[in-house]
Amino acid sequence: AQTVTQSQPEMSVQEAETVTLSCTYDTSESDYYLFWYKQPPSRQMILVIRQEAYKQQNATENRFSVNFQKAAKSFSLKISDSQLGDAAMYFCAYRGVNTGNQFYFGTGTSLTVIP
């Protein structure tokens, strides 16, 4: 089975600075999708960014970008110009193309933004 590992249970960043959250995964599939989800305190989980494994170009969404290293099975999230509203739990997730809509999630990284 696929596994997703987030080795940083907690991270903190100064407002306006940049922070990188790490994620590694294990799979034998050649095609898949990777996601970063954000779960603010007591609020619902929302998608931050998505990466298709067949695309070499790293995905970018405004202040959020990823560093996708397929050979290393690494998928880190970089948040630039951090804002107070970025404080949340961040989950890395994997979805294969042949496994329906079953997503595999990491254990999450709690991000604190310091004013």
Next chain:
Amino acid sequence: KAGVTQTPRYLIKTRGQQVTLSCSPISGHRSVSWYQQTPGQGLQFLFEYFSETQRNKGNFPGRFSGRQFSNSRSEMNVSTLELGDSALYLCASTQDEWHTGELFFGEGSRLTVL
């Protein structure tokens, strides 16, 4: 368009009881998945339903079951509750069978077992 709706939001049960949680997906979404979220464990996949059929099932005991209705609404049931079942149960929907898009999550049902 209304989001994913889960009821109840909070509930307290005692060991041995059973519980039923409900999820209404976004209109037009036919796939509904359930996840258990606990501190330190992240999200654990329970099962996924598509067009009233269970397509995938996670590694949970048979006390955990679910179903999906013709209108795509889904319910999950946990029988003979144990203390370890205390968790946030998340429902998520997505548009179609092979869609590569995101999961849309509800706010969750927080279950406390005493």
